[in-house]
Amino acid sequence: MKENLYKYILGIADNSLILGQRLGELCGHGPSLETDIACTNISLDLFGQVRSYYQYAAKIIGDGRSEDDIAMLRKEREYVNVLLVEQPNRDFAYTMARQFLFDVYHLLFLNELQKSKDVTLSAIAAKSIKEVSYHQRFSSDWVKRLGDGTEESHQKMQSAIDGLWTYTDELFHQTDIDKIIVSEAIGVDVTQLKETYYNLVSELLQEASLSTPESKWFQKGGKQGIHTEHLGYLLSDLQYMQRTYPNMEW
């Protein structure tokens, strides 16, 4: 029972941790000062949310593992984030497209998680919704600006959406643990979010003069710990300090 809830929480939190790390990579490397600050602010929000989730997960499992152990000391196969969030930054269009495709899902998900029978998860969700609303405004805005911008920006945003599309379907896959936690009225039935998600995304893409990809070939595996090659590199950065200087503290 508690093992299931623990794993369920990691399923939510790992998405935010890995996406937060990706955005953090832009610190000092954003295309302009404002976008640099925005990306790292979003990263900070996500890390804040992750901390609440991992603290709760550590409490549930209760075997001495701390929030930091959970964040820093798992192996690649033990991370259960979706493939979408681990995709590298490539260019700014790609970064914003990834953010947008996740934000739309994230907000729908949190709106449901807010109704969870679990009071801690419901509180974290209610808190996070406010922050994620700003993330979605920001990323939607950039998808529109680039999609409806110059010929070059349009082409870059379209190719980013096309390239990332294959990772969207996985957001709505249910694992066996998901099913158990949903049946206990604690978890969110993500299969119910799918239709709304694709409607919202298509609507905005249209507004941005972009076309919605028609491809039906989708990648999956992240929720089972089977990742793209990019996650290993990301983790070697993320975990560097703890691996090199075990138990190091600030």
Place this chain on the structure above:
Amino acid sequence: MTMTEQNIDKELIPILEQVSDPEIPVLSIMEMGVVRTAVIENTLVKVQITPTYSGCPAMDVIGEDIQKALLDAGYQSEIELILSPAWTTDWITPKGRKALEEYGIAAPLDAEADKSVLLEGQKLVKCTNCNSTNTRLVSQFGSTACKAQFQCNDCQEPFDYFKCL
């Protein structure tokens, strides 16, 4: 959610008013609405604080500062971080809003106005330098998690706007 949900012992108020947000030093944590509960139980003060933003790095410092201020006044204390009900900019007191403005940070508008300002670019945010509302949004994200960046079209002053949450 109103301020009346707070439960703070009267004699603790002057002590807690001395503690400020390290990122906005003109604002005490009482004016921020960050303290939700502070009660004396025997010799121990139990304090509940709530973060403005989840990732607000100031929360650890605020907790330590509260403990120190209470200790100086002769109280041992216990700090608990709570997430529910989630903090809102509505909890910033009128005095706090005034302090923000004087410090050069435009105070948050209400939720509806905030949306139109940050999303549709309506001109409602007043320049903290010249009071003109002929201002523009530079970025939805600013120097700390709680702020957006604005610039005045009249006097050219760049300034922070405390985002509605």
